[in-house]
Amino acid sequence: MSTAVQDPGLEPSVLRVSALTKRYGGHSSWLSRLTSGPSVSLKALDGIDLHLRPGEILALVGESGSGKSTLAKILVGSATPTSGAVSVAGQPAPARRDKESSRRVQMVFQDPYSSLNPRITVGKMLSELLLLHRIVPRSEVRAESVRLLNLVGLEEDVLGAYPSQFSGGQRQRLAIARALAVRPDVLIADEPVSALDVSVQATILELFATLRSELGLSILFIAHNLAVVQHLADRVAVMYLGRIVEVAETSALFSAPRHPYTRALIDSIPRMTETSVNDGFELDGEPPSPYDVPAGCRFHPRCPLASEICRENDPPLLTIGPAHSSACLKADELAAIPVPNAPQERA
Numbered sequence: 001m002s003t004a005v006q007d008p009g010l011e012p013s014v015l016r017v018s019a020l021t022k023r024y025g026g027h028s029s030w031l032s033r034l035t036s037g038p039s040v041s042l043k044a045l046d047g048i049d050l051h052l053r054p055g056e057i058l059a060l061v062g063e064s065g066s067g068k069s070t071l072a073k074i075l076v077g078s079a080t081p082t083s084g085a086v087s088v089a090g091q092p093a094p095a096r097r098d099k100e101s102s103r104r105v106q107m108v109f110q111d112p113y114s115s116l117n118p119r120i121t122v123g124k125m126l127s128e129l130l131l132l133h134r135i136v137p138r139s140e141v142r143a144e145s146v147r148l149l150n151l152v153g154l155e156e157d158v159l160g161a162y163p164s165q166f167s168g169g170q171r172q173r174l175a176i177a178r179a180l181a182v183r184p185d186v187l188i189a190d191e192p193v194s195a196l197d198v199s200v201q202a203t204i205l206e207l208f209a210t211l212r213s214e215l216g217l218s219i220l221f222i223a224h225n226l227a228v229v230q231h232l233a234d235r236v237a238v239m240y241l242g243r244i245v246e247v248a249e250t251s252a253l254f255s256a257p258r259h260p261y262t263r264a265l266i267d268s269i270p271r272m273t274e275t276s277v278n279d280g281f282e283l284d285g286e287p288p289s290p291y292d293v294p295a296g297c298r299f300h301p302r303c304p305l306a307s308e309i310c311r312e313n314d315p316p317l318l319t320i321g322p323a324h325s326s327a328c329l330k331a332d333e334l335a336a337i338p339v340p341n342a343p344q345e346r347a
């Protein structure tokens with residue numbers, strides 16, 4: 001389903017953002033600058049470069065407030081960036097998305113109930129979309145709706161049901177079917193399992209893996225913690241206070257993290273064997289306010305490796321190995337500190 005596009009000089013991508021920033025607040029016009037007091041603005045995204053390869057599952061992980069949903073909203077066109085560029089299938093995405101560019105990138109939300117219209121049946125929800133986007137002729141709408149339901153593990157008999165008649169996991173399946181109805185290239189899933197029971201979470205994660213392999217779908221999967229994506233994602237991007245601080249293939253990220261924040265997130269994953277994971281990389285306290293981002297490396301107030309150089313220099317995200325980037329001035333020093341109880345690599 002994904003459209004592989006070769007950007008000149010760049011890796012093929014279905015979705016790419018460059019130097020993306022998003023500010024909230026502050027003065028919006030010269031008049032408000034003149035008539036109001038000092039401007040206070042929050043930088044939710046502060047220079048994001050990221051791309052999604054065709055057919056991959058890329059996880060985006062970070063604590064609450066790091067900017068994950070803001071990035072997701074910009075990618076689907078429901079928020080506009082303050083600066084920077086977004087391209088979909090190699091083409092610059094219009095500031096106001098047209099029908100075709102919004103069709104290509106679909107979103108699945110954390111709360112499946114509030115994302116579904118409670119007043120229409122499943123059949124009506126799907127048929128409206130299929131007809132609006134001219135996906136199939138009217139005579140084939142029912143068959144296509146059943147195909148979509150089967151794809152997400154539901155049966156034909158739910159066509160006449162309303163969202164309130166489903167469990168949380170089933171509602172998330174419906175939300176995924178709705179997103180797939182318009183045959184997108186990319187699915188953005190913003191914490192799609194966080195609101196579900198643990199037992200149901202695994203079945204929905206399996207569904208995402210199946211959709212990727214059966215449809216070749218590219219998926220940006222957003223999560224709070226690394227444990228959720230360890231066995232699902234091909235690559236992981238770690239976000240901290242509006243920046244990507246590390247990107248790597250999943251196995252490399254878990255076995256040899258090259259940013260202390262990633263290392264702390266890995267150490268916080270509960271293990272079956274509880275032998276000393278307390279190696280000084282635990283995360284203390286909350287992240288600093290995005291209204292007042294620390295000077296130098298923004299992670300320095302919480303970093304066990306921080307020194308003077310970190311308080312004075314703001315490290316960019318640099319390539320440090322094959323498909324591995326880190327925004328840490330001491331990425332090499334960290335590499336020499338082995339990860340205790342490194343989670344097992346994927347088979």
Ligand SMILES: Nc1ncnc2c1ncn2[C@@H]1O[C@H](COP(=O)(O)OP(=O)(O)OP(=O)(O)O)[C@@H](O)[C@H]1O
Nearest residue numbers: 024025042044063064065066067068069070071290
């Ligand atoms: N519409 C808005 N107006 C002002 N500030 C906002 C708005 N939306 C988000 N923010 C702020 O931007 C920052 C990033 O928020 P965002 O929702 O993107 O984070 P997140 O990583 O998705 O968090 P969570 O894990 O809690 O969903 C936060 O400080 C948040 O308070």
Ligand code: SF4
Nearest residue numbers: 297300303310328329
């Ligand atoms: S640059 Fe310094 S403070 Fe920032 S993550 Fe690396 S070691 Fe820690």
Ligand SMILES: [Mg+2]
Nearest residue numbers: 068069070190
């Ligand atoms: Mg969010």
